[in-house]
Amino acid sequence: MDLTLTPEQDDLERAVTRMLATAPDAWAGLAEMGLLGLGVPEADGGAGGTFADVFVVARALGRAGARTPYVEGVVGGSLLPGPADRLVVLAHDEPGRRWHPGAGVRAEPEPTGGTWRLTGTKEPVLHGAAADLLVVSATGPEGLGLFVVDPADAAIHSYLSHDRSPTARIDLDRTPATLLAAPPHADELLTAASVRAVTAYGAEALGAMEDALERTVAYLRTRHQFGVPLASFQALTHRAADAYVALELARSAVLYATACLAEDVVDPAVASRLKVQTGRAGRLIGQEAIQLHGGIGMTDEHAIGYVTARLEVIEHLWGDTGFHLHRLAAGLGDHGAVELLR
Amino acid sequence: MRLALSPELAAFRQELREFFETQVPWELREPVAHGAPLDRDVIVETHRILHRAGLAVPDWPLAWGGRDWTPLQHHLWAEEMHRAAVFPPLSPNTGLVGPVIAAFGTEEQKRRFLPPTAALDIFWCQGFSEPDAGSDLAALRTTAVRDGDEYVVNGQKTWTSLAHWADWIFCLVRTDPDAPKRQQGISFLLVDLATPGITVRPIRMIDGEAEVNEVFFDDVRVPADQLVGTPHEGWSYAKFLLGNERVNVAQIGATKLRLALVKEHALARQDDGSQLVDDPLLAVRIAEAEASLAALELTALRVAAGSSDGQPQPASSVLKLQGTHLQQLVAELTMDLAGPGSTATGTPSERTGAGAWERRSALQHLNMRKVSIYGGANEIQRTIIAKNVLGL
Ligand SMILES: Cc1cc2nc3c(=O)[nH]c(=O)nc-3n(C[C@H](O)[C@H](O)[C@H](O)COP(=O)(O)OP(=O)(O)OC[C@H]3O[C@@H](n4cnc5c(N)ncnc54)[C@H](O)[C@@H]3O)c2cc1C
Numbered sequence: 159m160d161l162t163l164t165p166e167q168d169d170l171e172r173a174v175t176r177m178l179a180t181a182p183d184a185w186a187g188l189a190e191m192g193l194l195g196l197g198v199p200e201a202d203g204g205a206g207g208t209f210a211d212v213f214v215v216a217r218a219l220g221r222a223g224a225r226t227p228y229v230e231g232v233v234g235g236s237l238l239p240g241p242a243d244r245l246v247v248l249a250h251d252e253p254g255r256r257w258h259p260g261a262g263v264r265a266e267p268e269p270t271g272g273t274w275r276l277t278g279t280k281e282p283v284l285h286g287a288a289a290d291l292l293v294v295s296a297t298g299p300e301g302l303g304l305f306v307v308d309p310a311d312a313a314i315h316s317y318l319s320h321d322r323s324p325t326a327r328i329d330l331d332r333t334p335a336t337l338l339a340a341p342p343h344a345d346e347l348l349t350a351a352s353v354r355a356v357t358a359y360g361a362e363a364l365g366a367m368e369d370a371l372e373r374t375v376a377y378l379r380t381r382h383q384f385g386v387p388l389a390s391f392q393a394l395t396h397r398a399a400d401a402y403v404a405l406e407l408a409r410s411a412v413l414y415a416t417a418c419l420a421e422d423v424v425d426p427a428v429a430s431r432l433k434v435q436t437g438r439a440g441r442l443i444g445q446e447a448i449q450l451h452g453g454i455g456m457t458d459e460h461a462i463g464y465v466t467a468r469l470e471v472i473e474h475l476w477g478d479t480g481f482h483l484h485r486l487a488a489g490l491g492d493h494g495a496v497e498l499l500r
Numbered sequence: 501m502r503l504a505l506s507p508e509l510a511a512f513r514q515e516l517r518e519f520f521e522t523q524v525p526w527e528l529r530e531p532v533a534h535g536a537p538l539d540r541d542v543i544v545e546t547h548r549i550l551h552r553a554g555l556a557v558p559d560w561p562l563a564w565g566g567r568d569w570t571p572l573q574h575h576l577w578a579e580e581m582h583r584a585a586v587f588p589p590l591s592p593n594t595g596l597v598g599p600v601i602a603a604f605g606t607e608e609q610k611r612r613f614l615p616p617t618a619a620l621d622i623f624w625c626q627g628f629s630e631p632d633a634g635s636d637l638a639a640l641r642t643t644a645v646r647d648g649d650e651y652v653v654n655g656q657k658t659w660t661s662l663a664h665w666a667d668w669i670f671c672l673v674r675t676d677p678d679a680p681k682r683q684q685g686i687s688f689l690l691v692d693l694a695t696p697g698i699t700v701r702p703i704r705m706i707d708g709e710a711e712v713n714e715v716f717f718d719d720v721r722v723p724a725d726q727l728v729g730t731p732h733e734g735w736s737y738a739k740f741l742l743g744n745e746r747v748n749v750a751q752i753g754a755t756k757l758r759l760a761l762v763k764e765h766a767l768a769r770q771d772d773g774s775q776l777v778d779d780p781l782l783a784v785r786i787a788e789a790e791a792s793l794a795a796l797e798l799t800a801l802r803v804a805a806g807s808s809d810g811q812p813q814p815a816s817s818v819l820k821l822q823g824t825h826l827q828q829l830v831a832e833l834t835m836d837l838a839g840p841g842s843t844a845t846g847t848p849s850e851r852t853g854a855g856a857w858e859r860r861s862a863l864q865h866l867n868m869r870k871v872s873i874y875g876g877a878n879e880i881q882r883t884i885i886a887k888n889v890l891g892l
Contacts, residue, residue, distance in 0.1 A: 159572065160502040161802050211502045304837035375890045395886035402885055405819050411791075417503045431791040486787035491767050492778055495583070495760040496794045499576070500504050
């Protein structure tokens with residue numbers, strides 16, 4: 159096993175970081191660099207590459223705090239492969255529902271001749287208003303299905319979420335749709351998509367945590383109180399050390415999940431373990447980042463708080479830490495010790 | 501990035517698995533598998549079987565019995581050893597004093613000490629801590645005064661693990677009380693415990709065992725050629741050693757074995773058909789421990805942690821902190837799984853064997869509180885990370 163990136167991937171990381179520091183529009187910049195559709199085979203209209211390339215881009219976005227539909231596009235492209243510049247966004251979450259991949263979706267499909275009509279409300283849909291196509295989940299008599307909807311046919315209400323991500327509520331009222339996957343195939347597709355989503359968001363969270371810890375450490379060095387730098391207080395430096403340990407453990411989990419996907423090993427348990435690590439680490443690092451900055455950490459201007467916000471957004475998409483712990487707990491009997499080397 | 505093992509590595513792993521399972525008798529592995537207290541014979545016999553097969557000191561320099569393995573091969577070696585419940589080679593020998601002699605000793609010291617250290621013909625113990633020098637190790641007061649071809653040692657060491665089973669002790673001693681900095685007057689001395697003037701006194705611990713001792717030195721005469729390397733340079737050798745010790749005490753493979761055992765108990769059917777994992781809180785705790793342990797194991801695979809170029813690696817502190825945290829977590833889980841059975845300790849003779857895990861569980865938990873204290877207390881590891889990694 160080798161969890162290191164190739165020199166090419168290191169170059170890619172530098173190039174993306176440079177672009178994000180200078181380009182006025184991060185999303186256009188990614189498109190220009192040909193980075194949309196990474197991880198989707200060229201034969202399907204994607205940009206080729208492996209999931210390790212997706213990791214590199216998502217982490218760089220996390221570090222830079224850019225709010226692009228990159229991860230949404232990776233997930234959408236895996237559900238409905240197509241041209242790299244076409245943004246497909248999954249609309250699955252519904253108001254008042256906790257995450258559950260298969261059950262509890264209230265949107266309903268209605269067959270009309272050869273096509274379908276969907277009725278229901280989807281929210282939050284991150285970057286829903288930017289989508290060229292929506293993949294929408296809905297529950298029919300036989301179970302969960304996935305459908306393709308033209309966003310022009312839906313009522314989309316868009317706003318910025320607490321982390322400043324463009325987010326949408328999508329109201330469907332007998333909205334025309336075509337069937338993408340019928341039950342039980344839709345469930346399988348959604349599960350595979352969730353492994354990709356959790357891994358790609360994990361990479362983004364990793365970048366965000368790196369950024370939060372680096373800025374916090376810099377602040378401890380430069381901010382003075384009682385005539386000394388904050389870094390002279392062990393109560394604070396030990397908390398920074400714990401944050402660092404959490405970050406390194408999360409990094410290992412994300413790299414491993416990336417290596418799995420890069421070799422087409424799609425294992426929900428691997429994704430769940432990643433989620434547990436990044437969920438715990440994200441909350442710790444995010445909260446410590448604000449606390450160790452003091453009052454300035456609460457301000458809109460300083461913006462460290464938006465990293466914390468972003469980490470909470472990621473935590474609550476595709477199942478939170480609690481959901482993934484329950485899923486792992488349900489599967490305890492499937493194995494003896496966890497075998498990492500395959 | 502690569503996930504799968506190459507066919508060569510898969511074969512390497514298979515070979516090790518077979519060796520550990522067939523060449524180390526079950527009598528030597530059983531007490532390890534059950535987490536029972538060990539006796540000296542288990543440690544020594546197991547070590548010697550491994551040594552004869554060239555598997556006791558694979559990470560030593562090639563000239564002294566090391567193997568030309570990649571980090572991944574070393575990982576597989578450790579993992580297979582723990583999976584088979586083989587007690588690892590004695591760490592004071594293979595992980596602590598051996599590498600110090602190999603890195604800093606004279607040629608004569610290497611020839612004299614490395615072969616019997618690798619073979620466990622010398623059973624070593626570690627004499628660093630003193631009553632007033634724990635975390636602040638440089639405060640140590642045991643002195644060694646040069647007298648002709650000998651050093652005369654006076655003072656006291658404490659918390660010396662397994663000194664009652666050991667043949668020799670490696671000590672930090674003060675050889676230059678006038679050095680401008682405390683760290684500059686310290687030397688690394690090898691002492692035969694049979695030398696007149698040494699008294700070893702056991703310390704009874706909260707688990708009822710006496711695994712540690714006080715060691716008293718009263719005008720103990722030690723040949724000068726048993727001072728490792730250069731006089732007064734002992735502190736830098738000690739730092740090198742402590743970096744390796746942190747990695748040794750992380751014990752990832754052993755925790756994996758313990759956690760698999762926890763799961764076995766938790767999944768076992770009770771008389772009424774229920775399982776302990778029916779308790780969702782318990783099941784989630786086990787799942788979380790597995791996730792944390794997997795992340796730690798991957799971290800160990802990902803970072804170089806063993807001391808190199810004479811220096812400890814910062815990653816060793818991460819492994820020490822989290823490795824000891826998880827050892828304690830799994831011991832707690834085992835005890836909580838046993839419930840009131842953990843209080844039913846019975847007598848020592850009732851605590852042996854696989855069936856008695858519940859009786860042992862609270863004692864094991866109490867014993868495990870040590871791991872966040874020794875090997876550099878976890879607070880000290882946080883200080884090292886803050887300083888050496890984060891630059892704080
Ligand atoms: C079972 C066991 C086996 C051992 N085996 C050996 C052995 O074989 N050989 C050997 O040499 N030693 C051995 N030790 C000793 C061990 O290394 C020491 O106990 C350890 O270094 C801590 O020292 P101390 O006990 O004096 O605690 P102290 O140093 O007094 O620490 C007390 C508490 O204060 C904290 N603390 C101390 N300094 C700081 C600081 N600067 N900042 C923040 N917190 C601080 C510590 O983390 C700890 O929580 C063993 C100990 C145990 C328990």
